[in-house]
Amino acid sequence: MPDSPWVMRTYSGHSTPKASNELYRSNLAKGQTGLSIAFDLPTQIGYDPDAPEAAGEVGKVGVPVAHLGHMAELMDQIPMEKMNTSMTINATAAWLFGLYVAQAQACGVDSRLLSGTTQNDIIKEYLSRGTYIFPPKDSLRLTVDMITFALKNVPKWNPINVCSYHLQEAGATPVQEIAFALATAVGVLDAVRDSGKVSPEDFPQVVGRISFFVNSGIRFIEETCKMRAFTRLWDVICKDRYQVTDEKLRRFRYGVQVNSLGLTEAQPENNVQRIVLEALGVTLSKGARARAIQLPTWNEALGLPRPWDQQWSLRIQQVLAYESDLLEYEDIFDGSKVIEAKTDELAEQAKVELDEILDLGGAFQAIEELKSRLVTSQTERVRRIESGDLKVIGVNCFSESAPSRLLGDHDSKDGDQVILKVDPEVENQIVKDLISWRANRDDSQVRRCLEELKEVAQTRENLMVPTLELAKAGGTTGEWAGALRELFGEYRGPTGIAAQGLRPRSSGSLGAKARGLPGGPPRLLLAKPGLDGHSNGAEQIAVAARDAGFEVIYQGIRLTPDQIASAAAEEDPDLIGLSILSGSHLELVPEVIERVRRVGISAPVVVGGIIPKEDQVILKARGVESVYTPKDFEIDQILEDMLSLVEARRASSAT
Numbered sequence: 001m002p003d004s005p006w007v008m009r010t011y012s013g014h015s016t017p018k019a020s021n022e023l024y025r026s027n028l029a030k031g032q033t034g035l036s037i038a039f040d041l042p043t044q045i046g047y048d049p050d051a052p053e054a055a056g057e058v059g060k061v062g063v064p065v066a067h068l069g070h071m072a073e074l075m076d077q078i079p080m081e082k083m084n085t086s087m088t089i090n091a092t093a094a095w096l097f098g099l100y101v102a103q104a105q106a107c108g109v110d111s112r113l114l115s116g117t118t119q120n121d122i123i124k125e126y127l128s129r130g131t132y133i134f135p136p137k138d139s140l141r142l143t144v145d146m147i148t149f150a151l152k153n154v155p156k157w158n159p160i161n162v163c164s165y166h167l168q169e170a171g172a173t174p175v176q177e178i179a180f181a182l183a184t185a186v187g188v189l190d191a192v193r194d195s196g197k198v199s200p201e202d203f204p205q206v207v208g209r210i211s212f213f214v215n216s217g218i219r220f221i222e223e224t225c226k227m228r229a230f231t232r233l234w235d236v237i238c239k240d241r242y243q244v245t246d247e248k249l250r251r252f253r254y255g256v257q258v259n260s261l262g263l264t265e266a267q268p269e270n271n272v273q274r275i276v277l278e279a280l281g282v283t284l285s286k287g288a289r290a291r292a293i294q295l296p297t298w299n300e301a302l303g304l305p306r307p308w309d310q311q312w313s314l315r316i317q318q319v320l321a322y323e324s325d326l327l328e329y330e331d332i333f334d335g336s337k338v339i340e341a342k343t344d345e346l347a348e349q350a351k352v353e354l355d356e357i358l359d360l361g362g363a364f365q366a367i368e369e370l371k372s373r374l375v376t377s378q379t380e381r382v383r384r385i386e387s388g389d390l391k392v393i394g395v396n397c398f399s400e401s402a403p404s405r406l407l408g409d410h411d412s413k414d415g416d417q418v419i420l421k422v423d424p425e426v427e428n429q430i431v432k433d434l435i436s437w438r439a440n441r442d443d444s445q446v447r448r449c450l451e452e453l454k455e456v457a458q459t460r461e462n463l464m465v466p467t468l469e470l471a472k473a474g475g476t477t478g479e480w481a482g483a484l485r486e487l488f489g490e491y492r493g494p495t496g497i498a499a500q501g502l503r504p505r506s507s508g509s510l511g512a513k514a515r516g517l518p519g520g521p522p523r524l525l526l527a528k529p530g531l532d533g534h535s536n537g538a539e540q541i542a543v544a545a546r547d548a549g550f551e552v553i554y555q556g557i558r559l560t561p562d563q564i565a566s567a568a569a570e571e572d573p574d575l576i577g578l579s580i581l582s583g584s585h586l587e588l589v590p591e592v593i594e595r596v597r598r599v600g601i602s603a604p605v606v607v608g609g610i611i612p613k614e615d616q617v618i619l620k621a622r623g624v625e626s627v628y629t630p631k632d633f634e635i636d637q638i639l640e641d642m643l644s645l646v647e648a649r650r651a652s653s654a655t
Contacts, residue, residue: 002328005321006283007084007292010310011257013038013063015426017073020063023307025077032314034084035116036294037074038062039096041531041582044131045558046092046481049430053560056587057531058427061304062088066430066476067437071099072106081109085116086161086255086292091133093120094142094467095480101154102471117158117211117255120146123184124163126367126493127374128170130533130557133481136364138488140191142463147188148197149464151206158211160188161255168215169261170536171378174226174346177215179353180370182233183363185210186354189242190362197462207242208249214290216281217259218274222346223281225339227288229347230254233354255292256282263301265610265630267394269406271298276316283320285339286331293317298406301630303419303612304583368494375496375539382540386634395633419612422583434476441474449473450483457487495535495556497542510636514549514643522646525573525603526554527564529592532582533557537608541577544635545642561588565595573603574646580609590622597623604645608632 010027013020024035040062042054048066049058058064065071080103089096097118101111122139125132132139143160150159164172164181172180192198192206214230216223231252238250258278263271275295282290295316297309320326333339360366384390391397407418449470456466470480514522524545526538535557542554553571568576576596578589585607593605607619608628616627625645628638 003286005317005327006290007034007255008032008314008317008321009034009036009086009255009292009294010314011036011038011088011294011296012310013040014061014304014420015059015063015422016430017063017065017070018076021074021076021078024074026307027310027314028078030311030314031318034086034292035078036086037088039087039089040064041131043096043477044089044092045531046095046133046477046485047531048476048478049427049434051478053531056427056584057582058430059422060583064430065096065099066434066478067474068099068102068106068471069433069437071103075100075103080104080107081113083116084292085114086119086294087117088119090119090122090125090129090131091139092477092481093118094146094464095471095477097146097150097157097159098464098467098471102468106472111154113156114154115156117161117213118146119163119213120160121163121184121213123180123187123363123367123370124166125533126491127180127371128166128536130493130535131531132491132493132533134484134488135491136367138484139491140188140364143188144191144195144197145463147192147206147209148195149462151198151202151209155205155209158209158253161211161213162188163213165213165215165257167374168217168259170374171376171381172374173377174222175349175353176373176377178226178230178233178346178350179357180363181212181214181230182237182350182354183357183366185212185234186237186241186358187363193242203242204244204246204249207238207244208246208251210253211291212252212254214254214256214282215259216256216278218262218277220277220281220284221339222342223278224285224288224333225342225346227254227282227290228285228333228339228343229350231288232343232347233350252288253291255294256290257294257296258282260296260300262392263296263298264392264395265301266399267401267404268299268301269404270394271296271301272312272316275313276320279316279320283326285333286329287334299418301610303610304422306418306420368496371494371496372498375543378536379540379543382633382635386636392633395631437474438476445473446470446475446479449475450479453480453483454487457484492556495539495542495554497539497546497552497554510639510643511548514639517643517647517650519650521549521551522575522643523551523571523573524553524575524577524642525564525568525571526552526577526579527559527567527592528557528579529559529561529564529588530580530582530584531558532580532584534581535579537581538577538579540635541579541608541638545639548636548639550639561592561595564592565599565601568596568601568603569599572601574649575642576601576603576605577642578605578607580607580611583610585609585611586615586618589619589624593623602649604649606642606645 047054147159162185164177234252238244295313297305453466546552604625606626
């Protein structure tokens with residue numbers, strides 16, 4: 001009898017709750033067996049759609065959910081008691097979980113029947129993805145409260161999904177991915193154990209509800225061994241550190257999205273075979289097989305996928321599960337000398353790295369060190385691609401290509417037609433909805449719930465209780481996060497770019513030219529406007545430019561246009577580089593340029609991100625000198641271009 005297939009998901013959500021609900025129901029009708037909700041950046045970072053910080057970001061990379069009415073629209077006609085729902089949400093995980101539970105109760109669904117996962121891994125947000133709000137101590141408090149609340153009230157729910165996926169996207173090696181994720185799980189479990197909120201008798205159940213969300217890259221043999229090493233080490237931790245005797249509660253339970261870092265803008269049709277091979281890394285070994293899988297789409301390096309693209313990725317899973325004989329056999333790698341040797345190697349090296357992190361006080365205490373290690377690993381990966389040591393088909397080798405039929409029967413300049421574009425009117429629609437929602441609720445009840453939330457936050461009581469009451473009363477995402485911001489403050493994560501000499505190639509002619517430039521080394525202000533926290537590209541440019549002799553000013557993620565203008569006025573840079581990957585470039589870049597010019601800074605502006613060709617034309621018409629996209633993988637060439645802009649500006653100023 002074949003094994004049952006894993007839960008099949010597609011990561012999706014955009015525009016509005018109603019539009020996302022229609023997409024979910026369409027995907028479920030096509031055979032998808034679980035939901036994976038993508039929230040927009042304002043929702044992830046605790047802002048309402050009408051907040052100034054949310055301008056240009058609403059509905060772009062996910063669905064906006066500001067209140068219980070939105071959750072009701074999102075789950076309309078979807079049986080919550082039967083659905084397995086994954087929510088990619090971290091800083092505001094407690095709030096979105098509260099909305100989900102409140103909506104189920106409003107529909108008469110017993111919360112004990114709800115099954116699914118909240119990602120709720122704040123460590124990887126500090127290290128790689130950037131959607132954090134609160135400092136580590138307060139974020140850990142929220143995580144502990146969610147876990148202990150779910151244990152008693154929503155026992156089938158996974159309240160945390162320790163997420164190594166984004167660590168690999170930020171450059172983590174397989175060893176780092178294993179070690180950093182296990183260190184996070186240990187940090188969370190130690191905090192739950194030490195909180196006094198769970199009895200020793202119930203603690204094994206907490207361990208049993210810890211799940212993981214991992215990445216699977218193109219080296220699928222190595223990825224298979226990584227998952228076997230993960231499984232082995234987790235079992236040891238559960239037995240030795242937490243004395244869990246039940247094998248079922250020690251099981252390494254994980255979901256996966258295969259690697260998006262390796263998807264290419266050049267020859268995007270190659271992404272299909274990449275996705276298939278990466279799926280094999282988490283399905284071939286029965287003993288370490290994923291329990292849920294979501295696959296990216298072939299065109300995600302170009303922009304937001306369309307429903308058809310998501311259907312294709314779903315069909316990849318279905319062919320693998322239902323047409324192949326994969327599920328008919330025991331673990332085909334048992335007894336393999338090659339697999340066992342590589343698994344042993346990864347497990348031993350990961351154990352060493354894990355012990356180092358624990359000796360530093362654990363993941364929550366070692367954030368700056370872990371971030372630095374990730375930036376170093378990513379720098380080495382980028383260097384290998386540039387040098388050709390790491391081959392990427394269609395990018396640094398075999399780049400000759402006939403026109404891609406997937407891009408349509410039209411000129412390649414119109415290639416952006418193969419991605420989904422969110423109507424700019426969506427933001428106005430959501431803001432009007434929010435105003436109406438506030439006008440029709442009991443404001444006095446909301447104020448009482450907010451005060452209760454703040455009072456509980458100053459005690460050791462469980463924050464989920466007032467969170468759930470605020471959700472039911474009609475509170476909003478921004479109100480919940482704003483109340484806690486008042487008490488906890490906001491955190492600024494490390495940039496990880498402090499290490500010197502990471503890119504020796506830049507110390508050649510480029511470095512000599514930059515260091516010998518008349519007037520002194522070129523001054524580069526790098527900035528990430530808006531709410532986008534994916535900082536890998538900006539960090540790599542910062543490291544490379546600094547090692548090539550530039551003076552680099554980089555203050556991290558989530559800067560407002562005014563903050564960037566103030567930094568420009570203070571630093572008087574020769575060049576300003578902006579990085580945006582959220583799709584909000586048309587709104588944010590012109591605003592930054594306007595603010596910078598208003599304070600008297602004439603430095604040229606360049607932009608990097610996932611930017612369709614027609615948008616590049618618009619940006620250049622609005623004052624951008626150059627636009628760089630994922631196809632521009634040669635960082636030294638980018639730096640050469642930037643240095644030329646600085647030389648031209650200085651020459652012009654001299655005359």
